[in-house]
Amino acid sequence: TVQTVWPDVIVNAAAHTAVDRAESEPELAHTLNALAPGVLAREAIKIGALLVHYSTDYVFGGSGNRPWAETDTPAPLSVYGRTKLEGERLIQAACAQHLIFRTSWVYAARGTNFAKTMLRLAQERERLTVIDDQFGAPTGAELIADVTAHAIRQCLRQPHDAGLYHLAASGETSWHGYANQVLACARLMHSDIKIKATEVVAVPSSAFATAARRPLNSRLDTTKLQHRFGLALPRWEQGVGRMMGELA
DSSP states (O other), rough: OOHOOOOOSEEEOOOOOOHHHHHHHHHHHIIIIIIIHHHHHHHHHHTTOOEEEEEEGGGOOOSSSSSOOOOOOEEEESHHHHHHHHHHHHHHHHHHSSSEEEOOOOSSSSSSOOOHHHHHHHHSSSSSEOOOEEEOOOOOOOHHHHHHHHHHHHHHOOOOGGEEEEOOEEEEEEHHHHHHHHHHHHHHHHHHHHHOEEEEEEOOOGGSSSSSSSOOOHHHHHHHHHHTTTTOOBBBHHHHHHHHHOOO
């Protein structure tokens, strides 16, 4: 199909993103997250196309509190992280003209997401418990799309700017901080939403049993991206506020 269409740019946004389920579906996760991007990379090089691919902070082990740079050594903790890392490496080995964006805590106004879950629970319960020892930056799909379009335009003019980049909103928070921001925005923007929750309790990751281990440190250093493409990435609070304003 790629050779039939013969595109200038291939954007691969497909992945097995059910992190816990991937632990029991390693073959499917490997096919979608590693083998498929590798096939696209080989097809892209045949026709001279730029391949755009999205990866994840989960390629890192999550130690420390310093934001991860592109040059840091990955150490994934889960099937999801390992297969996404393999996908990156297969692309890099097969196709020099690529843009790989590692993102974190991605959300959009459409579909299910953490913010909507918090809103639903906050209307049902008086007390919420939310993890406070995992840190990252909630990053909107709209921001990712805008940066991708800008980077594609530049790379088509300047192919040497292709490569691996970290892409996330500026700043950092925990899931607990994210939840509090969501509820604050809901109270400010949506008087029709009746928030029942009066307490948001901070708890460690160990309070929730999950099949896959999550990195505690999902901070991403976006210096390379901002310098290379002349960008100033907005604070995570701005994007979350925008999403909350779009919720019906």
